[in-house]
Amino acid sequence: MTRHRRRPVRAAIASALLPFLAIGxxxxxxxxxxxxxxxxxARAREISRGLRCVVCQNESIDESHADxxxxxxxxxxxxxAAGDSDGEVTRxxxxxxxxFVLLKPPLKASTYALWxxxxxxxxxxxxxxxxxFRRQAAPASAAGAPTGAPPSAASTTPLSAEEERRLARLLDRETDPSRVDEGHRP
Amino acid sequence: MAQALASPASRSRLIYVLPVALFLGLAAYFWIGLGKNPHDLPSTLIDQPVPAFALPPIAGREHGLTAADLRGQVSLVNVFGSWCAACRIEHPFLMRLKSDNVVPIHGINWREKDRDAGPQWLKRHGDPYTRIGDDPDSRAAIAFGVTGAPETFIVDRQGTIRYKHVGPITPEVWTGTLAPIVARLRTE
Known part of the structure; x- marks a missing residue:
């Protein structure tokens, strides 16, 4: 496996050379x-581009200079030239x-994991x-209800008197800007 | 009640663990694949009849090598070239097999750029081959699925390829791997 190091200069040189590589x-x-x-x-070129050079392995036979x-x-x-179809040549x-010589692996039972x-x-x-996310939206449903009540019961239980008062205070504070910072003033 | 709680709870965990487990499984599978030597290609020709081929003789020899020559007795087909350094390594051992008359060895003299290079190499280092075919442009080599030299095929009496060895034949390879196969094929 190749190890990539972060070297911007090298990367710049490599990308500058890329078009020349393609020509080569x-x-x-x-x-x-x-x-x-x-x-x-043209057909020969197309077939050659899909066949791996078994000597240099990461090149197609179209690119490789190996004998x-x-x-x-x-x-x-x-x-x-003898009249074979593209498929016959490849086969x-x-x-x-x-x-292994096919640069694009064929779709078959042994390559299902790959594809x-x-x-x-x-x-x-x-x-x-x-x-x-569905469980986040309805957290009580996953926990189950010990009393046997429907799972949504917890979220619809009426607020107690104390809870009602706290809620009213919070809402009141939010809607009345003059009171918002009251508690925080030095 | 504990029972009733256990099932949805474990199922809820499974749904999160499954994708990770699948990923790790696939990653391990591919990682092992990457660790294999890509030059150890499984030959597609094992248990296949030798490909139809007919090679002319090299300079100074009367007979070439054809598929028909590989029928009748168990034999080795050795792909070699004067340009191939590893062939030089196995050559003394092939000479020994020849002098002990162990098994007929046929040669495919692969991709000599100069027609005399193969014969000269054999003159210098000895000639262990019963028959040699000249294969300057890889016709037979490709038909045999050869990727490099030396490669050696064991062919049975019916002319079927039964084994392929990549790399030089050392005494260890011979006694450990090839000789038992040859002995077994002779009893078939």
């Missing part, structure tokens, strides 16, 4: 490798090297958040 990547296909038919060549990548590019073109390479795992976690998290 495209240049891995040498002119003499290319097919005369532009449509076929094996070059040989694979030629194989892709030969098969296309041939997968039959030799396994799913759906994060979505499942997100959904479970969303449910948990929703449940949390």
């Amino acid at each position: 990547a495209a240049a891995a296909v040498e002119p003499r490798e290319m097919l005369a038919d532009p449509a076929l060549e 094996l990548a070059r040989d694979l590019r030629r194989l892709v073109r030969e098969r296309l 041939y390479v997968v039959s030799r090297y396994g799913d 759906f795992g994060p979505l499942v976690i997100l959904a479970a998290g969303a449910v948990a958040v929703a449940v949390y």
Whole structure:
């Protein structure tokens, strides 16, 4: 795994070089490798971009300068020229090297965790958040009522006389600005 | 009443714990995957018939190597090249297997840029191979799913690939892994 350090200068240089990297990547296909038919060549490029170079692993065979990548590019073109469909070419390479050569993992039973795992976690998290807020809105319902009364009973119990007086005082203070700071004056 | 309280309470905790547990589970699963060596690729060709291929001989030899040559007896198919440093390491051991007449070893001389490089290398270090196919542009190598050299395949009597070893064959690899497989395949 790569360790990222926060170095703004390095990051700036890296991002400045990025466009050149992209040009360099495209240049891995040498002119003499290319097919005369532009449509076929475009298909070959598209297929090559999806196939991992098994030597340098984080590059596609379209970007890689490894000898094996070059040989694979030629194989892709030969098969296309011989009339194979895009799927047939890709399937041939997968039959030799396994799913690993596909830069985009295929959707199948062994990759469900990869494709759906994060979505499942997100959904479970969303449910948990929703449940949390619903319980916040009705805190008494979760606790249950020991008397057997309906769960909402606690929130609708009439205020006692003392509570009524305190509430009136608080409301009164809020609506009458002259009394608000009374208690806080030095 | 305690019973009645326990169930909603534990359920309420479960709903918060579940997403975290799922995340940790998935993270652990992927973390273990990241720790594996990405160069140890499982071969898709195990228990598959050898791919159809027909390689010409290298300079100075009469016979090349074809899929048909790999039928009839248990054999090794060794991918090598004069440019490959690790091939030089296993070479003395391959010579020993040859002189002890242990098992036929066929060679795929992979990606020699110069047609004479392979034969010269074999002249210098010895030639343990029964048959050698010349594969300058990876045709057979790709068909065998080769990612680097040396790689060695064990092929059974029916011409089916039964094992793939990546890297040099050391005496330990031979006695520990490859020899038992060869012995087992011979009794089949």
